[in-house]
Amino acid sequence: MNDRFAILIPAYNHAAGVGPVIERARALGLPIWVVDDGSTDGTAAVLAGIGGIDLIRHERNLGKGAALLTGFAALAGTADWAVTLDADGQHDPADCPGLIAAIPAGVRPIVIGRREGMVGADVPWTSRFGRGFSNFWVRCAGGPSLADTQSGMRIYPLPEAAGLGVRARRFQFEVEVLVRARWAGIPVVEAPVGVSYRPGMRRISHFRPFVDFCRNSATFTRLIWLRFFRRRR
Secondary structure (H helix, E strand, O other): OOOOEEEEEEEOOOOOOHHHHHHHHHHHOOOEEEEEEOOOOOHHHHHHOOOOOEEEEEOOOOOHHHHHHHHHHHHOOOOOEEEEOOOOOOOOHHHHHHHHHOOOOOOOOEEEEEEOOOOOOOOOHHHHHHHHHHHHHHHHOOOOOOOOOOOOOEEEEOOOHHHOOOOOOOOOHHHHHHHHHHHOOOOEEEEEEOOOOOOOOOOOOOOOHHHHHHHHHHHHHHHHHHHHHHHHO
8 A cells, every 4th residue: 555644643731651652652663743632731841852752732722623623734735644643541552553454455544443341340430331322323423333333443534524514623523524434435444553541640530520421412402403404405
């Protein structure tokens, strides 16, 4: 495969985790882009001290979806695919070749890293509940039937993913993009990846159960209504 791949890492207040993620990603030999989404905890200083990466900074926090879209725009013309990794260290960049290998010949899908081992005692209940909740409502909104709609370890085809018209700009971007991809006829496939929630791991989560439940519900309600009106046309 001669397509061009680049690593894209959205980061928000991950001063402790983003450096090790970047260092492990270097072994892939791919360009690394980081979007600092208005961090206030020292992440900017950590990133400023790391060489060999392309860095973009939002002056204020705009949300994960906004950071991904900023990265997609920056990669336009220089990469055919964006390989996304979360900055908190839960993903192992060594799994990226397996995601790339899952791309069928002649097809430009979104590839989701299906996280294995999400049933252990170390896995936050919010992650387990959120995945099941999201999987169900993605299907109801006319999206693909998937095992892990909330995984942030993905491969996005460019420029197709940037042109889907996704309205969500925070975590909800990652589910809305799957629904809109299905509507647009872009395949979505999954490949297994590992996940780390080991004891003592300094993982920073910005998920707020009540606020994000409300935002998720609003996003899915909007998508289901849009699906209904699309059918009536």
